Amino acid sequence: MELRNGTAIITGGGKGIGKAAALKLAESGVHLGLIARSSADLEALREQLTSEFGTKVFIASADISKKDEAEKAVRSLVEQLGSLSILINNAGIAKFGTLAEMEPTEWEQIIQTNVMGTYYVTRAALPTMLEQQSGSIINIASTAGERGFATGSAYCASKFAVMGMTEALMQEVRKSNIRVTALTPSTVNTELAVKAGLKIGDEDRMMQPEDVADLIMATLQLPPRVFVKTAGIWTTNPQ
Ligand SMILES: NC(=O)c1ccc[n+]([C@@H]2O[C@H](COP(=O)([O-])OP(=O)(O)OC[C@H]3O[C@@H](n4cnc5c(N)ncnc54)[C@H](OP(=O)(O)O)[C@@H]3O)[C@@H](O)[C@H]2O)c1
Secondary structure, three states, rough: OOOHHHOOEEEEEEOOHHHHHHHHHHOOEEEEEEEEOOOOHHHHHHHHHHHHOOOOEEEEOOOOOOOOHHHHHHHHHHHOOOOOOOOOOOOOOOOOOOOOOOOOHHHHHHHHHHHHHHHHHHHHHHHHHHHHHOOOEEEEEHHHHHOOOOOOHHHHHHHHHHHHHHHHEEEHHHHHHHHEEEEEOOOOOOOOHHHHHOOOOOOOOOHHHHHHHHHHHHHOOOOOOEEEEEEOOOOOOOO
C-alpha cells in the first residue's frame, strides 16, 4: 500500500517507539500529527522532520489520560491534516511492583493512560476514518498483554485491556475498511524500559525502537485488503 501523502497521528510521538515511527513515516512522505505531554520533545522532532523530509508536521501537547485534552488534541490535528489515514496509539507508561505494594494512584494512572487514553484518542479519531471508509489503527500493546508476570499487575491489566479493545474494535470496523492491529513487543531499549528497571543488557543485541517502527511500516504497507491482527516482535538473543 502506498503511504506517500497519507496522514498519521502518533500518540507518544516525542520519544522512543513513537519518535522512531514518526521518522520512518515522514521519510515515506506521510504528514504527521504528534501528541505528547512534553512540547519540547515535539518541537525538536517537528524541526528535524520538516528539515529532513519536508513533510507537514503538526504537534499537540496534551495528556491523553484526560478525556478533554485527548479529544481536543485529536480534533485539532485531524483538522490541520485534513484527513486521517493512520492512527498509532503508542503513548503509554509503565511501573512495576507487587499488587500489594503498588499505590492505588499508581495503578489508576497506568490504567487511565494506557487504557482510557487509548480509548479517548481512538474515539475522537474514529468518525473521520468511518466517514472516509478507510484507515489503519495500530495499538502498541506488549507481551505484557499476552501473559502476566509478578510485579506487572497494573501494566499487564492495562495491556490485556488494550488487546481486548483492539480485537473488539477490529470486529466493529473491518466492514468499513478500517484495519485495526495490536503489536506486542517484548522489551525495547527506550526510556520507559530503563526507568521501569527492565533488563536491557547488551544494547547492541537489544531490540531498538527503530525495529518496532520497521514492523509498524511493514504492517501499514500491506495491501488494504489484508491486515495484521496481532504480531509480536522479540529480541533474538538478549544477554
Ligand atoms: N519499551 C518497552 O520495553 C516496551 C515494550 C512493549 C511495549 N511498549 C509500549 O510501547 C509504547 C511506547 O513506549 P516507549 O518504550 O517508546 O516509551 P517512552 O520512550 O517512554 O515514550 C513514551 C511516549 O509516550 C508519551 N506519553 C506518556 N504518557 C502520556 C500521556 N499521558 N499523554 C500523552 N503522551 C504520553 C511520552 O511523552 P511525554 O512524557 O512527554 O508525555 C513519550 O513521548 C508504550 O505503550 C509502551 O507500553 C514498550
